[in-house]
Amino acid sequence: MQGADVTRISLADYSLPLMNQDLEKESGVPDPAVKLAHMIAAHDGLLIATAEYNASIPPLLKNTIDWISRVTKDMQGRPFRAFKGKATALCSSSNGNYAGIRAINHLRAVLVHCGAEVVSPQCSVPRGQEAFDEAGNFRDEALQKSMSNVCAALIERARMLSGRP
Numbered sequence: 001m002q003g004a005d006v007t008r009i010s011l012a013d014y015s016l017p018l019m020n021q022d023l024e025k026e027s028g029v030p031d032p033a034v035k036l037a038h039m040i041a042a043h044d045g046l047l048i049a050t051a052e053y054n055a056s057i058p059p060l061l062k063n064t065i066d067w068i069s070r071v072t073k074d075m076q077g078r079p080f081r082a083f084k085g086k087a088t089a090l091c092s093s094s095n096g097n098y099a100g101i102r103a104i105n106h107l108r109a110v111l112v113h114c115g116a117e118v119v120s121p122q123c124s125v126p127r128g129q130e131a132f133d134e135a136g137n138f139r140d141e142a143l144q145k146s147m148s149n150v151c152a153a154l155i156e157r158a159r160m161l162s163g164r165p
Helices: 021-027 031-042 059-068 101-113 141-162
Strands: 045-051 087-093 117-125
Touching: 031 059, 045 101, 045 141, 059 101, 087 101, 087 141, 101 117, 117 141
Parallel strands: 045 087, 087 117
Antiparallel strands: none
């Protein structure tokens, strides 16, 4: 991605129970949430691609964010917030013409509340089931350009926040 090193994950690989403060009091934050929180912290930026469910954030994504936000200590026991100051970019898709725009707006509000530095450019993909070719590339040049702009903004913000050239 434009010269950046990328770690691609699927939240389906990180099984988490439904967020529940009673469960948290009994068992603590689940290990997959701790692992994800530290993985996010180890990277300069975060790009989240989401679908839209019932005009909002899919429950798997919201639940994961909720659990990650409960991780308050790093590996050395120091105060910690995975999303705090994290350069973050958003993209969405849906099967309809709204392109997940309602979900991405809700997601932006949740992440800003968690302290993320969400970049302004975003990419929303209408008719997601038709938008990509067999290799996973956008069929539409305008969508490819939009995604390229999102990535460029994320990389620039991540470099700025990390202090790296």
